Amino acid sequence: MGRLVAGRARTDAGPAGTGARPAGTGAGPAGTGARPARTDASPAGTAPGPTDEDPGPTRTPPSPAHTLWIAVGLLVALLVALTAAVSLGATDIAPGEVWSVVFRRLGGEPPRPGTDDLIVWQLRVPRALLAALVGAGLGLVGTATQALVRNPLADPYLLGISNGASLGAVAAMVLGAGAMAGMDGLFGTGGAGGSGGAFGLGGGLGLSLAAFAGALTAFALVWTLARRGGGFAPLRLVLAGVGIGQFLAGFTSYLVLQAGDEQQTRGVLFWLMGSLGGATWGTLALPVLAVPAGLLVLQARARALNALTMGDETAASVGVDVVRLRRLLFVVTSLLTGVLVAVSGAIAFVGLMVPHLCRLIVGGDHRRLLPLAALTGALLLVVVDIVCRTAMDGQELPVGVVTALIGAPVLLYVLDRRLGVGA
Numbered sequence: 001m002g003r004l005v006a007g008r009a010r011t012d013a014g015p016a017g018t019g020a021r022p023a024g025t026g027a028g029p030a031g032t033g034a035r036p037a038r039t040d041a042s043p044a045g046t047a048p049g050p051t052d053e054d055p056g057p058t059r060t061p062p063s064p065a066h067t068l069w070i071a072v073g074l075l076v077a078l079l080v081a082l083t084a085a086v087s088l089g090a091t092d093i094a095p096g097e098v099w100s101v102v103f104r105r106l107g108g109e110p111p112r113p114g115t116d117d118l119i120v121w122q123l124r125v126p127r128a129l130l131a132a133l134v135g136a137g138l139g140l141v142g143t144a145t146q147a148l149v150r151n152p153l154a155d156p157y158l159l160g161i162s163n164g165a166s167l168g169a170v171a172a173m174v175l176g177a178g179a180m181a182g183m184d185g186l187f188g189t190g191g192a193g194g195s196g197g198a199f200g201l202g203g204g205l206g207l208s209l210a211a212f213a214g215a216l217t218a219f220a221l222v223w224t225l226a227r228r229g230g231g232f233a234p235l236r237l238v239l240a241g242v243g244i245g246q247f248l249a250g251f252t253s254y255l256v257l258q259a260g261d262e263q264q265t266r267g268v269l270f271w272l273m274g275s276l277g278g279a280t281w282g283t284l285a286l287p288v289l290a291v292p293a294g295l296l297v298l299q300a301r302a303r304a305l306n307a308l309t310m311g312d313e314t315a316a317s318v319g320v321d322v323v324r325l326r327r328l329l330f331v332v333t334s335l336l337t338g339v340l341v342a343v344s345g346a347i348a349f350v351g352l353m354v355p356h357l358c359r360l361i362v363g364g365d366h367r368r369l370l371p372l373a374a375l376t377g378a379l380l381l382v383v384v385d386i387v388c389r390t391a392m393d394g395q396e397l398p399v400g401v402v403t404a405l406i407g408a409p410v411l412l413y414v415l416d417r418r419l420g421v422g423a
Helices: 002-046 064-087 095-106 116-149 161-175 179-186 201-227 234-257 262-272 282-300 304-306 312-317 322-344 348-362 368-392 399-420
Strands: none
Touching: 064 312, 064 348, 064 368, 095 116, 095 282, 095 368, 116 282, 116 304, 116 322, 161 179, 161 201, 161 234, 161 262, 161 322, 179 234, 201 234, 201 322, 234 262, 282 304, 282 322, 282 368, 304 312, 304 322, 304 368, 312 322, 348 368, 348 399, 368 399
16 A cells, blocks of 8 residues: 555656656747747857958957057157168168268257268158158048048049149149249259248148149039939949049149140159159148148047947937038048148058058057058158169159059959948
């Protein structure tokens, strides 16, 4: 009887246990119901993975201390490149002698007899500094333009902005009454000191204003064409920029042919390909003011630029006045482009390459991106100018030719990635 009771107890426990299993089974469906939730969570977890991520660089940005060390490294590299730019040339000068001349002149000492003082202080130092300023400015303009149109293919040269600035500058040179005398300063024939000519504060300001007007007009035309139908498709933006740029380049070529002086015509054509050969101390006046001012203005709006890259609605939702910000970016980028083109001609692709390279290092936060883009652009153009002056004996390459040889493959790579994901 005891066994029977125990058996019944076990039998009763069995169904209970069985009942527990259905409960477990009931939990099973619940667990099954939970599994899809985990399955849904899994793709979210795999979204940042290498197969599903956005084609742009998404690495974790470095810490502020790391970013500071990167900036210090770029500053040191820039200082070394500037020293090399002044030392190397048709007549090589030892770096120690270069710094000796620089410190003496900064200390107010008169130039010493001989050619080293003349070569270092009057010819090579202004050119090296101009290369750094123009490179920094192009890096800033490229970064701001890409944020403005939310397109990594944006570049002042590719979008036709540089062509518009070139047209304005050439029109001032060829047609302007006072600009003809400014050609002396532009091509280094106005005296070593650069106190007269186009790039004293008078003529240089006139050329820069003309280039600014041309750049702003070209930017507005490209913007209008790219916005037709709504949105900013990368291919439409590039085609609009190339079309407007070539249209304006045709007018520029026509104006160049109207110049009566054959030597002047050759000089303008060389300048249009990008040249730093006319650098003097007077040439530096406007870039020294414009580039740091542009950096300060853009840096003060770095958070707004971060929001703008996420879309107009997102930017407006966090309190950004999108219309006002776009107008400001229009003016700043066009003004900087005008000043840079007026002193160096149209130098291609620096504004395209530099922001991409810096994003790979520090990410897309404009608070870090803008200063590093300026330093990287300065370093790049100083190195390119060294190559242009020393690659061929007795002949100088246009700066824009070398930057185009470097930048065109970068453009094709970026365009291939964008079109590869259906952008």
